[in-house]
Amino acid sequence: KNEVEQSPQNLTAQEGEFITINCSYSVGISALHWLQQHPGGGIVSLFMLSSGKKKHGRLIATINIQEKHSSLHITASHPRDSAVYICAAPYSGGGADGLTFGKGTHLIIQP
């Protein structure tokens, strides 16, 4: 079973700050997922990436497959970015099966 670790668990920052959330996993994979969960439970997929870097608006995700490490960055953070960010990797390694999740990073952006 893949083990996924995230840091930090909690992060409070001021509006406009650059945010970094880190994720490491134990079993080699072909793709890693970053998800966002708002209060009330809804989970939204942000990124699925297998190499290099992806960018959506102010969000950037990077992955280093050899080091089994990924980062999620938020540029020019805004209070609406406040949410729990979760990293997830395939449960058994590889890519095409259920996910195992990190415990999440609870992000609060203060105005």
Place this chain on the structure above:
Amino acid sequence: DTGVSQDPRHKITKRGQNVTFRCDPISEHNRLYWYRQTLGQGPEFLTYFQNEAQLEKSRLLSDRFSAERPKGSFSTLEIQRTEQGDSAMYLCASSLRGRGSSYNEQFFGPGTRLTVL
């Protein structure tokens, strides 16, 4: 709204009762996943289906839990003889795995919150 629906959204039951949850995935999606999330924790994988075949189960899926996807469309998750430790949010997700694809984006439903008294 991701297109994945779950029913009911909330369920309160007494210890020892059986409960059943339903998930309707995005219609063309061939993969369906069940996860469980307890308060303050990330979701945990329970099982997944490709079409009607159940391909993988985690050790969390005890013999009191059973999942089905009889026609490769909707799925049900049944918990028999519920225990207080079963209280959690049960999440369903679906994805489309194409031929030759080794990974796929998952779309999550809103979840069913189970409270066992």
